Amino acid sequence: MSSRALHICRPVIPLTRTRLSRAGNSCHGIQGRNRHLIEINGGLRGRGSRTYIHSGQDDDARGSSLAATATSTLSTTEVPIDNKPGYDRIAVLGGGISGLATAYYLAKLLPPEAKIDIYEASDRLGGWVDSKKIQVPGGEVVFEHGPRTLRPHTPAGTIVVELVRELGIEDELLVVTKDSESARNRFIYYPDRLVKMPGPGQDFYDVAWTVLTEDVFTQFWQAFGEPWRRPRDNSVEDESVGSFLARRFGTSHIGDNIVSAVLHGIYAGDINKLSAKSLLPLQWHEEMRFGSLIRAAAFKASRNLKIMQVRDAVVDLTAKKQLAGTPIQETLENASVYTFKNGMETLTKALASRLRSMKNVQIKTGHPINSVKYMAETDRIKISSGKNLPIKPYAQVISTISSRALAGLTDVPGQFATSLQAVPSVTVMVVNLFYKQEGLAPNGFGYLIPRSIGFDKNPECALGVVFDSDSTQGQDTVSGTKLTVMLGGHWWDSFDTYPTTEEGEKMARRVLERHLNITESPLAVDVSLHKDCIPQYTVGHSQRMQRANTDLHRAFGGRLAVTGNSYNGVGLNDCVRNAAGLASQMVLLDARLETKPSATPIPTSRPLGGLKRVTGLENSGSDFWMVLERENEIEYIPSGK
Numbered sequence: 001m002s003s004r005a006l007h008i009c010r011p012v013i014p015l016t017r018t019r020l021s022r023a024g025n026s027c028h029g030i031q032g033r034n035r036h037l038i039e040i041n042g043g044l045r046g047r048g049s050r051t052y053i054h055s056g057q058d059d060d061a062r063g064s065s066l067a068a069t070a071t072s073t074l075s076t077t078e079v080p081i082d083n084k085p086g087y088d089r090i091a092v093l094g095g096g097i098s099g100l101a102t103a104y105y106l107a108k109l110l111p112p113e114a115k116i117d118i119y120e121a122s123d124r125l126g127g128w129v130d131s132k133k134i135q136v137p138g139g140e141v142v143f144e145h146g147p148r149t150l151r152p153h154t155p156a157g158t159i160v161v162e163l164v165r166e167l168g169i170e171d172e173l174l175v176v177t178k179d180s181e182s183a184r185n186r187f188i189y190y191p192d193r194l195v196k197m198p199g200p201g202q203d204f205y206d207v208a209w210t211v212l213t214e215d216v217f218t219q220f221w222q223a224f225g226e227p228w229r230r231p232r233d234n235s236v237e238d239e240s241v242g243s244f245l246a247r248r249f250g251t252s253h254i255g256d257n258i259v260s261a262v263l264h265g266i267y268a269g270d271i272n273k274l275s276a277k278s279l280l281p282l283q284w285h286e287e288m289r290f291g292s293l294i295r296a297a298a299f300k301a302s303r304n305l306k307i308m309q310v311r312d313a314v315v316d317l318t319a320k321k322q323l324a325g326t327p328i329q330e331t332l333e334n335a336s337v338y339t340f341k342n343g344m345e346t347l348t349k350a351l352a353s354r355l356r357s358m359k360n361v362q363i364k365t366g367h368p369i370n371s372v373k374y375m376a377e378t379d380r381i382k383i384s385s386g387k388n389l390p391i392k393p394y395a396q397v398i399s400t401i402s403s404r405a406l407a408g409l410t411d412v413p414g415q416f417a418t419s420l421q422a423v424p425s426v427t428v429m430v431v432n433l434f435y436k437q438e439g440l441a442p443n444g445f446g447y448l449i450p451r452s453i454g455f456d457k458n459p460e461c462a463l464g465v466v467f468d469s470d471s472t473q474g475q476d477t478v479s480g481t482k483l484t485v486m487l488g489g490h491w492w493d494s495f496d497t498y499p500t501t502e503e504g505e506k507m508a509r510r511v512l513e514r515h516l517n518i519t520e521s522p523l524a525v526d527v528s529l530h531k532d533c534i535p536q537y538t539v540g541h542s543q544r545m546q547r548a549n550t551d552l553h554r555a556f557g558g559r560l561a562v563t564g565n566s567y568n569g570v571g572l573n574d575c576v577r578n579a580a581g582l583a584s585q586m587v588l589l590d591a592r593l594e595t596k597p598s599a600t601p602i603p604t605s606r607p608l609g610g611l612k613r614v615t616g617l618e619n620s621g622s623d624f625w626m627v628l629e630r631e632n633e634i635e636y637i638p639s640g641k
């Protein structure tokens with residue numbers, strides 16, 4: 001886990017088509033006061049089934065509905081396991097954002113008789129979301145060790161915004177607007193200076209000048225040959241992002257100098273190992289369907305179309321509508337990103353406190369689990385605690401811990417453990433610094449360092465620097481410059497030991513001196529080492545997850561489900577969206593929901609069935625559908641491979 005040290009320095013396109021109508025326009029299905037269902041004809045899996053998704057419920061049912069919208073495939077085939085009134089016990093492994101959110105959505109969807117226990121090995125909840133208040137002369141500053149901002153306008157972001165609303169923490173929000181310098185000024189360090197990246201709202205001539213004069217954009221013109229390059233062979237199942245971009249653009253320059261920097265900022269990972277199919281699913285799909293990314297862009301622009309995954313389209317149609325007109329939606333309307341006055345931990349703390357107030361949820365911190373076993377005779381899962389306390393078997397276990405850690409808890413031989421163990425992760429050292437002097441860094445979000453800046457120019461293995469005092473204004477009670485230097489990631493893949501906190505501080509300060517000429521001594525420095533904090537979706541990830549899905553069903557009878565950042569998105573928004581999706585997939589809301597529309601509105605908050613046997617990995621890889629959005633209707637177009 002994370003070890004850290006703090007010190008204060010003193011002064012330290014179509015195959016077959018099915019259609020989803022836009023809610024409120026030509027919506028099929030049930031009409032009721034403030035309620036309607038959206039119909040997805042033909043079944044998302046092409047089995048001729050019908051699925052209905054609630055939208056537009058009254059306030060109380062909103063959360064359940066949003067959870068339901070978060071799942072991309074509402075399968076109609078799973079069998080209820082507890083289809084009698086009364087529910088069995090459910091264990092959630094892990095008390096990070098994924099564990100807390102899964103328990104929250106399950107508790108909302110299930111009746112109070114369903115008991116949910118959360119097991120967290122450490123004494124603290126929140127996982128990688130970790131904000132720390134530091135006293136400095138004259139006031140306090142907030143240091144973030146993990147994620148520091150959230151995007152509100154992505155589909156997954158919409159689910160989190162709704163969660164923020166439900167938890168009643170809107171007043172804590174800090175918004176970074178789209179027109180702020182921090183949203184507009186993003187830099188790449190290349191080859192020995194900060195280069196501002198072109199972006200929306202920038203002056204055309206500035207952008208043209210940058211592209212024509214900066215080395216980082218040389219060979220950019222080669223991209224224009226992309227439409228004439230052959231699309232990949234149908235037999236290619238996956239490849240690295242680096243190889244995908246080099247193949248499409250005829251040069252590795254764009255990948256090595258620009259995209260690798262962006263991937264450092266998200267995955268701290270290696271562009272030549274990360275999977276194109278998992279990280280760039282839209283581009284992967286577009287190459288197959290249109291033969292070229294540029295042709296795909298032209299096609300979409302000419303018809304005013306949007307292509308997205310079904311789960312995202314559903315959120316677009318329902319959740320976004322439900323937020324429309326709410327105060328939080330107005331607050332975030334013009335937001336590029338947002339955070340909280342007391343840091344990101346506001347969210348996990350509010351979630352934990354809400355869970356503590358729910359009678360059917362128990363949080364067990366300081367409670368490591370050391371084995372997870374399926375007992376076929378009783379069709380239950382037995383988990384054993386590191387505390388040697390007897391634990392009654394569970395009807396359902398949901399693991400939100402890393403896939404590798406889970407593989408280590410199970411004694412299932414063969415592929416299951418192998419697929420889960422095959423998700424490597426990287427270690428990042430986060431160095432937070434606060435200086436009493438203002439304006440030590442340029443105005444903007446910060447900068448990222450691409451892989452092309454080799455060890456000779458980057459001996460500290462720095463990945464990037466965030467200008468916190470500019471990018472998240474309003475957290476601190478004292479003015480100054482707050483920066484975060486990120487070190488390591490994939491550059492440290494082969495390391496057995498990592499720099500100490502003292503070394504980390506020295507390395508970060510050397511980076512800041514070389515890149516930004518900052519020679520001042522910081523008032524406060526906080527160094528934290530996050531071992532294995534970001535899972536890496538390497539080439540073949542989605543195929544491995546498909547295998548893990550089959551193996552999980554086989555080995556645990558569908559009683560063990562997984563979610564969390566090891567599987568389907570490493571961001572906080574992704575984790576919440578996936579937790580909501582899993583909860584709604586697991587809970588059999590009402591048999592009628594999955595067969596035919598009824599004339600009576602069905603309250604999703606009163607589930608009639610029980611739990612379904614799901615693994616959370618049902619949608620990995622193969623079930624990839626795309627949506628073309630027109631003015632007021634959406635058509636489903638299956639993607640093929």
Ligand SMILES: C=Cc1c2[nH]c(c1C)Cc1[nH]c(c(CCC(=O)O)c1C)Cc1[nH]c(c(C)c1CCC(=O)O)Cc1[nH]c(c(C)c1C=C)C2
Pocket residue numbers: 145146147148149150151264265266267268337428430445446447448463464465466486530533534570571572573
């Ligand atoms: C501990 C370091 C982390 C690095 N990446 C992540 C962490 C926790 C995870 C992460 N970072 C971002 C995303 C994408 C989220 C999204 O847009 O949906 C994820 C999953 C983007 C990001 N990276 C940094 C910031 C401030 C942001 C979000 C805000 C934004 O895009 O405006 C900074 C940063 N993170 C890392 C590095 C090396 C880095 C450097 C500047 C690694």
